Amino acid sequence: MKKRSILFALPAFLIYTALMVIPMLIVFFFSVTNYNGMTSNFRFVGIKNFIELITDDRFINASKMTFIITLVVVIVVNILGLILAILLDKAKSFTNLFRSIFFIPVLMSSVAISFAWNALLSYTGVINTVISQFGFEPHDFFGVKSNAIACIIIVEIWRNLGFYMVIYLAHLQTVPKDLYEACTIDGGNTWDKFTNVTIPMIVPGITICTLLSVMNGLKLFDTPMILTGGGPGFDTETIVLTVFKRAFGSNEIGYGSAMSLMLFVTIVAISMIQLRISKKAEVEN
Amino acid sequence: MKRVISLCVALSLMGSVLAACGSQETAADTSASTGTTVAAASGSAETNAKKVNIKMEGITSPTYTAQFWDEYKKTIEKDNPDVTIEMVLAPGTDRMVWIKSKYAAGDAPDIITADSETFSNVEGAYAEVPADLLENVQDTAISRVNGKVIVMPASLQIKSQAYYNKKMFADAGITEVPKTWDEFIQACDKLKAKNFAPLIGCKEAWFEAFGYATAVLQPDVIDAKPNFLSDLKEGKEKWNNPVMSDSLKRFQELTRKGYWYKGSTSFSYTQAVDEFFKGTAAIILNGSWMAPQIDGLEQKPDFEIGIFPIPQTTGVKSIGATTGTWAVLASSKAVDQAWKVVKYCIVDNQELYKKYLQNDNLLSVTKTPVTYESTPTVALFNKNIEGLQPVMDFPGLAGDNALPAGFGDFYNTSIQSISRGTDVSKVLDDMDKEYQKLTSK
Numbered sequence: 001m002k003k004r005s006i007l008f009a010l011p012a013f014l015i016y017t018a019l020m021v022i023p024m025l026i027v028f029f030f031s032v033t034n035y036n037g038m039t040s041n042f043r044f045v046g047i048k049n050f051i052e053l054i055t056d057d058r059f060i061n062a063s064k065m066t067f068i069i070t071l072v073v074v075i076v077v078n079i080l081g082l083i084l085a086i087l088l089d090k091a092k093s094f095t096n097l098f099r100s101i102f103f104i105p106v107l108m109s110s111v112a113i114s115f116a117w118n119a120l121l122s123y124t125g126v127i128n129t130v131i132s133q134f135g136f137e138p139h140d141f142f143g144v145k146s147n148a149i150a151c152i153i154i155v156e157i158w159r160n161l162g163f164y165m166v167i168y169l170a171h172l173q174t175v176p177k178d179l180y181e182a183c184t185i186d187g188g189n190t191w192d193k194f195t196n197v198t199i200p201m202i203v204p205g206i207t208i209c210t211l212l213s214v215m216n217g218l219k220l221f222d223t224p225m226i227l228t229g230g231g232p233g234f235d236t237e238t239i240v241l242t243v244f245k246r247a248f249g250s251n252e253i254g255y256g257s258a259m260s261l262m263l264f265v266t267i268v269a270i271s272m273i274q275l276r277i278s279k280k281a282e283v284e285n
Numbered sequence: 286m287k288r289v290i291s292l293c294v295a296l297s298l299m300g301s302v303l304a305a306c307g308s309q310e311t312a313a314d315t316s317a318s319t320g321t322t323v324a325a326a327s328g329s330a331e332t333n334a335k336k337v338n339i340k341m342e343g344i345t346s347p348t349y350t351a352q353f354w355d356e357y358k359k360t361i362e363k364d365n366p367d368v369t370i371e372m373v374l375a376p377g378t379d380r381m382v383w384i385k386s387k388y389a390a391g392d393a394p395d396i397i398t399a400d401s402e403t404f405s406n407v408e409g410a411y412a413e414v415p416a417d418l419l420e421n422v423q424d425t426a427i428s429r430v431n432g433k434v435i436v437m438p439a440s441l442q443i444k445s446q447a448y449y450n451k452k453m454f455a456d457a458g459i460t461e462v463p464k465t466w467d468e469f470i471q472a473c474d475k476l477k478a479k480n481f482a483p484l485i486g487c488k489e490a491w492f493e494a495f496g497y498a499t500a501v502l503q504p505d506v507i508d509a510k511p512n513f514l515s516d517l518k519e520g521k522e523k524w525n526n527p528v529m530s531d532s533l534k535r536f537q538e539l540t541r542k543g544y545w546y547k548g549s550t551s552f553s554y555t556q557a558v559d560e561f562f563k564g565t566a567a568i569i570l571n572g573s574w575m576a577p578q579i580d581g582l583e584q585k586p587d588f589e590i591g592i593f594p595i596p597q598t599t600g601v602k603s604i605g606a607t608t609g610t611w612a613v614l615a616s617s618k619a620v621d622q623a624w625k626v627v628k629y630c631i632v633d634n635q636e637l638y639k640k641y642l643q644n645d646n647l648l649s650v651t652k653t654p655v656t657y658e659s660t661p662t663v664a665l666f667n668k669n670i671e672g673l674q675p676v677m678d679f680p681g682l683a684g685d686n687a688l689p690a691g692f693g694d695f696y697n698t699s700i701q702s703i704s705r706g707t708d709v710s711k712v713l714d715d716m717d718k719e720y721q722k723l724t725s726k
Contacts, residue, residue: 036690037389038407052722057715123548124560142488143550143705231488232550233702248382250691250723 024264031257038251049258058234059259062242069149069238070217073156077164078209084161085168086198099169102162110159114226117155121227145235148228152236155223160216164209171205172198200281207278211271218267239263337622338369340394342384345374347578348644360637365629368622375399378489381694395617396627401436401610402683406690411435411612412620421632426608426650428684436610436683439631440647443573443670444499444605444678447595452588453481453567462593465600466501466535473544476567482546484539485566486704487557494700496570497536499605500595502700504676505532508603514679514686517720524720525713533700533709535598540704562586570595573646573666580660590662594669606675609647610683689723 031049035042053059084102088095105113120126121141128138141147179197188196199206221240224230230237230245237245239259247256343354351374358370373394376383381403387393388404397404404410414434419427426438449462454472457479463469473483486493506513509528516522539545546566549557558578561569564586569575579590594601611631613623631638632651639657642649646663649655659667680693688696699712 036407037385038404038410041408057718118551122551122556124551128548138548140547140550143547145705229488229490231490231698231701232705233490233698233707235702235705245694246691248385249694250689251385252691252723 027257027260029257030254031261033254035254035257036251037247037253042254045254049255050262052255053258053262058237059239059242061234062237062239065149065236066218066220066238066240069153069156069220070214072153073160073217074210074213076153076157077160077213078206080157081161081164081209082168082202082206084165085172088165088169089172095169099166102165104162105159106163106166108159110222111226113159114155114223117151117158118227121151142228143232145232148232148236151227152220152223155227156217156220159223160213164213167209168202168205171202175201203278203282207275207282210278211274214270214274215267218263218270336367336369337619338371339396339617339619339623339626340371340373341396341626342394342398343372343374344380344399345377346574346645348574348581353640353644357637357641360634361626361629364634365626368626370626391616393614395614395619395623397612397614398439399609401612402681402687403690404612405430405436405683405687409615412615412617412624415624418624418628418632421628421652422650423652428608428610428682428687430684430687436612437627437631438608438650439611440609440642440645441650441675442607442609442645442647443666443675444607445496445570445572445595446500446592446604446666446669447496447568447570448561448575448579449568449591449593450561450564450566450588451591453479453564454591457481457567462591463596465596466598469596470538470542473539473542473568477542477544482566483544484549484568484570485546485552485557485561486549486570487552487554488550489554490694490697490701492554492557493704494697495572496595497539498697498700499676499678500570501597502529502532502536503605503679504597504603504674505529507676508597514682514688518686518724523713524716525710530709530713533703533713536700537703537706537709540706545704564588576646576662576666577644577660579662592662592665592669594673602674603676604670604673605678607678607681608650608683689720692720692723695719 032044032046033042034045034049088098088102091098118125122128123138123140127141132138139147141151175198179201180193183193183197219240220238221244224236224238224241225244228236230241240263243256243259243263246252246259341358343349343357345351354372354374358372361370362368373387381400384393384397384400384403388410401411412435414437418437419434422438426441427434428436428438453476454462457472457475459472459475463472476483486496506526506528510516510522510526513522517524546560548560548565552560558569558571558575560566562582576592594604597603611627613620613627617623629637630641635655638649638651639655641647642655643657646666680688680696682688696716699716703709703712
């Protein structure tokens with residue numbers, strides 16, 4: 001039986017190892033070299049790439065951008081996702097319909113979404129056309145740093161909200177109704193039910209959603225790549241976009257690998273801290 | 286039943302993953318946006334008993350279309366029955382990333398016809414150009430890396446002039462095209478006073494930097510420091526120098542004074558050109574390739590388009606240019622045949638060479654000049670550059686003075702960030718740091 005289980009899992013394990021584990025190990029290896037991706041005569045440089053990272057203004061700026069965008073998106077998608085899930089939970093016969101509507105962006109290609117939003121937010125796009133009809137000046141969404149960051153945040157929220165809403169909805173539907181009844185009997189109002197019943201019972205859902213939203217935020221690439229290209233200048237470059245440009249634009253595979261490794265370690269560290277905090281808050285059902 | 290369905294789904298998923306893992310190039314229709322092959326056969330320069338298969342890169346643009354390259358390759362094959370040409374069309378954007386990925390995967394075309402400076406600093410990437418082939422081109426077009434010639438000059442491209450809307454100029458009371466930078470600013474002021482957007486750009490860093498950098502910034506630097514790039518390489522010069530700083534501050538003035546059309550930052554390059562044709566702005570700083578594009582438009586704009594050289598501070602003295610070069614990969618299995626094809630395209634078949642040049646309004650670099658009948662806008666563009674000294678575009682240089690790989694993008698993005706208001710001195714310091722970093726690797 002055990003042998004059969006191992007055999008059954010073997011193809012997936014092999015594919016996972018070939019497509020995930022081995023490339024990761026290769027990246028770890030290249031991060032301590034000066035490999036340029038084109039010639040085979042590279043050399044070991046120790047931690048030189050990592051030391052350079054610390055003083056690289058472009059990487060520091062990209063890190064700031066990534067963290068700002070991640071922080072805002074995480075807060076908004078989780079709060080808004082929970083609110084929408086609560087509303088949908090009460091929608092009864094319309095729950096499935098609205099859940100499907102909100103989930104549609106999750107199913108769409110992020111590249112297609114970015115192009116569509118690019119067309120909407122363009123100076124001559126739909127939004128500015130509507131604004132002009134009301135007598136207002138069209139807005140330059142991409143030319144100013146703050147506007148460009150806001151656009152990226154809005155697109156990311158729009159794209160991901162449905163996913164987290166669905167997770168929260170699923171967790172809400174597992175909360176036993178008798179707990180709410182007990183709270184009512186004890187004289188609790190709506191807010192009491194929310195804070196003393198709903199939140200403690202959906203902590204696993206909150207854990208998953210915050211963890212996933214933080215990880216997705218830190219790995220952000222598609223949306224800034226297509227909406228702004230990292231511009232204006234270097235203003236909206238995220239970490240992964242910088243890795244891409246460094247590794248493939250400047251032929252710095254080694255340096256780009258070092259950046260990727262730093263990002264990986266950061267994501268693992270943040271995830272472990274999050275999980276530790278969430279574990280304490282989880283309530284046995 | 287459920288088990289059967291689950292098994293079928295699992296098998297088809299497995300099959301699709303395995304199918305995606307190894308894709309071979311097969312005969313397919315061309316697609317300009319992703320870079321695909323025009324003809325059949327996979328692999329690089331395979332030999333069979335009679336014919337040698339050679340992969341040749343072709344760029345894609347409004348003038349270099351898939352149809353153009355299809356006819357191009359047929360012409361080569363007709364006169365060279367011992368070769369089969371497989372055109373590999375580069376994507377319209379991110380061409381350098383595409384070619385680098387191809388190179389890293391061992392799948393780069395045998396003949397590289399665009400951005401060959403990408404690998405000119407990579408030791409052993411290119412085969413040396415045969416001496417007898419070099420005898421056919423002008424000596425001034427030849428560049429050397431460590432004494433060797435590894436890229437074949439193929440064309441001279443004049444980089445940028447100002448294409449302008451004659452009607453807007455007339456309405457703004459501008460009777461003569463500007464011949465100095467001050468006159469250029471005055472013209473922009475007059476246009477702005479009439480509520481016309483003087484200039485249009487786009488969000489792509491290469492284009493935002495390109496017009497001013499090739500026509501004004503680089504000539505300013507080379508006029509004052511003729512050996513700037515070699516001195517830079519030797520550590521005797523820096524990017525942060527007074528000439529560059531002053532020139533870039535003048536460039537920044539264009540944004541401070543609100544000359545750029547406000548929506549420029551939303552547009553791709555193609556959209557920016559379309560908006561110019563719609564009359565959105567008065568001037569677009571663009572390259573020689575736009576002239577044949579204008580003459581080839583099916584639906585002409587409802588205004589006449591004029592062209593003038595973008596003036597430097599003291600007048601119109603220089604014009605930005607790039608020597609287009611072709612190269613043959615050293616790893617090609619048919620280096621000699623590939624060079625034979627290159628010779629055929631540039632030297633032997635003058636008609637074919639003419640067509641290649643005419644498409645983008647390029648100039649020949651052969652000792653026997655190849656000229657073509659110019660369409661009206663092309664003729665006007667070329668007339669303007671008569672007597673002007675060409676100054677080579679920094680990112681496009683091959684040879685010993687070539688910029689390190691990847692610095693070209695950094696250079697363009699840095700100039701873009703200056704345009705958006707970043708402190709000039711800080712940006713130039715960053716350019717020095719980045720240059721040092723890339724050259725030390």
